[in-house]
Amino acid sequence: MRLGLAEVEGGVAVLVRVSEDEAAVVEGIASLDAVFLGERSIVDLRAAAETALAGGRRIPLAEVAWLPPVRRPGKVLCVALNNSANPDRIMSGPDTPAMFVKPASSLIGSGRPIRLRQPMGRVHPEPELAVVIGTGGSDIPVDSAYDHVFGYTIINDLTSPTMRDTDTFHYRAIHPDPEAEDGIRYVDSWVSYPARYKGSDTFGPLGPWVATTDEITDPHSLRITCTHDGGLVTDDNTANLRFSVAEVVSFASEYLTLEPGDVIAMGTALKKSAKGGAVQNVDLNRLGGVIEVAIEGIGTLSNPVEWR
Amino acid sequence: MRLGLAEVEGGVAVLVRVSEDEAAVVEGIASLDAVFLGERSIVDLRAAAETALAGGRRIPLAEVAWLPPVRRPGKVLCVALNNSANPDRIMSGPDTPAMFVKPASSLIGSGRPIRLRQPMGRVHPEPELAVVIGTGGSDIPVDSAYDHVFGYTIINDLTSPTMRDTDTFHYRAIHPDPEAEDGIRYVDSWVSYPARYKGSDTFGPLGPWVATTDEITDPHSLRITCTHDGGLVTDDNTANLRFSVAEVVSFASEYLTLEPGDVIAMGTALKKSAKGGAVQNVDLNRLGGVIEVAIEGIGTLSNPVEWR
Known part of the structure; x- marks a missing residue:
């Protein structure tokens, strides 16, 4: 259902x-x-x-x-760069899922406005399959990961690369160094903080439906499309996810206990459309309009942009 | 009280x-x-x-x-690198508060064990003043920010630089480029994802007390100390915070609606102790022991390390 x-x-x-x-x-x-x-x-x-x-x-x-089908999840855990379509973009990165947390206050239902302001800069959509946890757990084995899934929904993991750039530090991290007089040395580091660029109000359109697991027997064979004002932006398939739902549930639960109602966003369908577009090209803060994400067997998440 | x-x-x-x-x-x-x-x-x-x-x-x-005094806050919003003691460490960064979200599942009460595993690598304490929001709001002016504060507590914003390094991508971000044939160009970027390195289970000791605003008339004159097995690690004062509570509450609320019970971690007291130590030197995953954060007028947050 x-x-x-x-x-x-x-x-x-x-x-x-x-x-x-x-x-x-x-x-x-x-x-x-x-x-x-x-x-x-x-x-x-x-x-x-x-x-x-x-x-x-x-x-x-x-x-x-x-x-939003879940209004106040304990956490919305989002997997970054989890798409096998563009491995050549990554020069170095983890061989396990990298994740961030989106706050519940960013969630909105389908049909509700994405409210933007000019200081947010560029804002683009990220069409994603989302998992809703039904049974919590820690250290969940890959083999039994699906027993913990209640169902599947759609998230548009809105992202502002402008705020990402702003909230990035290039700094000298302090590392321990037993050889040094004061016990530390400085290491040139880059670190970015996602609360604003991923978690601002209305940056988490979610829904409209949660399809329970009896309806979605294989979450890795679902067509996922993103359209802007009716024009196709991306046309992808959850088969292209790098880490599977079972792998992400299992890995995440080794570190962060999963609780019933937790939402896991599986990462963006990034394959370019036949027309050569990319989600990063759709600057909603400049273009406005209506952005839709549709996943086969789940539904269509549709949100208009408005400026505040 | x-x-x-x-x-x-x-x-x-x-x-x-x-x-x-x-x-x-x-x-x-x-x-x-x-x-x-x-x-x-x-x-x-x-x-x-x-x-x-x-x-x-x-x-x-x-x-x-x-x-934890608040067990399931809507969000735990944490301000990064908010200390005026070490401005020379930052080569470039925002002139506004940079923030990330820690999940509620990471919170533990005082006295509860910080549970570590070897794959987490280095884990160090970050002693911080935390604000508990009493009255929610958006676009809160600096002048009335304190009207939204219920009280102040202590957070130990445990951090694993090892997992931070692992969960950092060096990649080519896709930027729009109207001049390019396919409408995009690639920009060399670094991006780090904090769910594990900041949000793993037990990485958020919180409490024990929330001192209400009538007890803390000035949140920027409080001595804050961190000790490990009784030895002083840092001895700082909330006067050294770069952005004030009012500035952070106001700025955050322009982007993320604050809700009653939200916790805002104000950033680490980083000043070196007289003994030349630094919180980054205290690798709890190697040393074990008991880590304590004390803030004048609030109390002492004390947690032992155990391995699982």
């Missing part, structure tokens, strides 16, 4: 997808967050969604005011 | 500091998180704490099993 969250008649409701045009209201479950925090069980959620599918109140999708 | 959170008789209780040796149990308030999520008001919390101070049940501090 595919589950979402929306504002309905002044309140918040969990929705289950009925068809391309219609959802049903899931009664008795306040939110997916409530389920992930343990206030209700996933079994309760599924039962309530089945009841809604069988005869619950219908809402036309055209009228839905979406919220 | 100074407030904390602890495990008490199998449950969780809010505590208020009575003396150097004793706390009182605050009845009727489940946690500070509950207050920040709006389930109870700050006025209710203060009233309950006053009642506890007047005649509530006493607990010897020596027996307290601390938890």
